[in-house]
Amino acid sequence: MILTVTPNPSLDRTYEVPSLDRGEVIRATGERMDPGGKGVNVSRAVAAAGRRTVAVLPLGGAPGALVADLLHAQGIEVAPVPVAGATRSNIALAESDGVLTKINAPGPELAAAERELLLETVRRQSVDADWIACCGSLPRGLAPAWYAELVARAHSAGARIALDTSGPALLAALRERPDVVKPNAEELAEAVGRPLTTVGDAMKAAEELRELGARAVLASLGADGQLLVDGTGAWFGSARVDTVRSNVGAGDSSLAGFLIAGGSGPAALASAVAHGAAAVQLPGSVMPTPGDLDLAAVTVTGDVPVDRVLKEPVSVLKEPVS
Numbered sequence: 001m002i003l004t005v006t007p008n009p010s011l012d013r014t015y016e017v018p019s020l021d022r023g024e025v026i027r028a029t030g031e032r033m034d035p036g037g038k039g040v041n042v043s044r045a046v047a048a049a050g051r052r053t054v055a056v057l058p059l060g061g062a063p064g065a066l067v068a069d070l071l072h073a074q075g076i077e078v079a080p081v082p083v084a085g086a087t088r089s090n091i092a093l094a095e096s097d098g099v100l101t102k103i104n105a106p107g108p109e110l111a112a113a114e115r116e117l118l119l120e121t122v123r124r125q126s127v128d129a130d131w132i133a134c135c136g137s138l139p140r141g142l143a144p145a146w147y148a149e150l151v152a153r154a155h156s157a158g159a160r161i162a163l164d165t166s167g168p169a170l171l172a173a174l175r176e177r178p179d180v181v182k183p184n185a186e187e188l189a190e191a192v193g194r195p196l197t198t199v200g201d202a203m204k205a206a207e208e209l210r211e212l213g214a215r216a217v218l219a220s221l222g223a224d225g226q227l228l229v230d231g232t233g234a235w236f237g238s239a240r241v242d243t244v245r246s247n248v249g250a251g252d253s254s255l256a257g258f259l260i261a262g263g264s265g266p267a268a269l270a271s272a273v274a275h276g277a278a279a280v281q282l283p284g285s286v287m288p289t290p291g292d293l294d295l296a297a298v299t300v301t302g303d304v305p306v307d308r309v310l311k312e313p314v315s316v317l318k319e320p321v322s
């Protein structure tokens, strides 16, 4: 079973708009609503693969009830943590030329009793978990070291941890030796405080995260593919995609693919790449089913193309949020 923890889930609302004109009334041509948050998406992808998953998440107010309904409708087991504040709604504005603008709300602040209940729920649900995937930003009320504490607790309970977060929360958790971390290129650049121009730059940065404690680093590099660096070596995986429909949740789908395939080594990397490539060819944050995957289109090599210039280099570093 793959347990996911999403401390700051969301109701994802996507509006299709012709284009964005600041200060104008924009009439949407289409809209959709999805249960969201990075761990929620991992659970959706694991369930789409026909594997068991339980999603732990704080839920509050009408948006929280809607997230629970949408997840139940997709057959996903939810271990809710009732909270007083309303679950956030995140807005994605998809322009007709393919550009996506996202507004991620901060989400409710968790009170002390709610924080305790969240940890207790994770502990109770971890009993038969092969992996615990802890994903996304932290809501107000959870200290940057919260994921570090979760990794330590999960390890003492014998579970393996996959972590997909960024900034201070990622850096703080590394010292507890998460089994795999999954930064995207921006998050990787932010973590090492350097821009990334080539696949070699990304590999050096991933090695640095290992030196800081990560046992393995699965770095997703958007259109360029993915890098896996662990204690036994490094591999690069990619797949050709002709038409990208939506990259929302592509990284979450990749992480699910990696864990479903065992969570280590080149075969798991190939599964991660196949899931990422399939996800970007589906609308919104729809997660791929086995029929959507094209493993034959995936290439994995131990001969990492270090000199390859990234199609989407990271030249400007994001300001840390906290």
Ligand SMILES: Nc1ncnc2c1ncn2[C@@H]1O[C@H](COP(=O)(O)OP(=O)(O)O)[C@@H](O)[C@H]1O
Pocket: 183, 184, 185, 219, 220, 221, 222, 223, 224, 225, 226, 239, 240, 241, 244, 247, 248, 249, 250, 251, 252, 254, 272, 273, 275, 276, 277, 280
């Ligand atoms: N434009 C693209 N073309 C082909 N594959 C893509 C594209 N964008 C994303 N992917 C696939 O999805 C994976 C995850 O996307 P990425 O943008 O790196 O993650 P995140 O969603 O976490 O920001 C990539 O490593 C790649 O396999």
Ligand SMILES: O=P(O)(O)OC[C@H]1O[C@](O)(COP(=O)(O)O)[C@@H](O)[C@@H]1O
Pocket: 008, 010, 012, 035, 036, 037, 038, 039, 041, 090, 104, 135, 136, 137, 138, 247, 248, 249, 250, 251, 252, 285
């Ligand atoms: O926790 P964060 O970083 O605010 O991200 C939450 C958002 O990320 C998502 O999980 C999608 O992930 P990506 O933006 O990485 O594609 C959405 O479902 C959700 O709205």
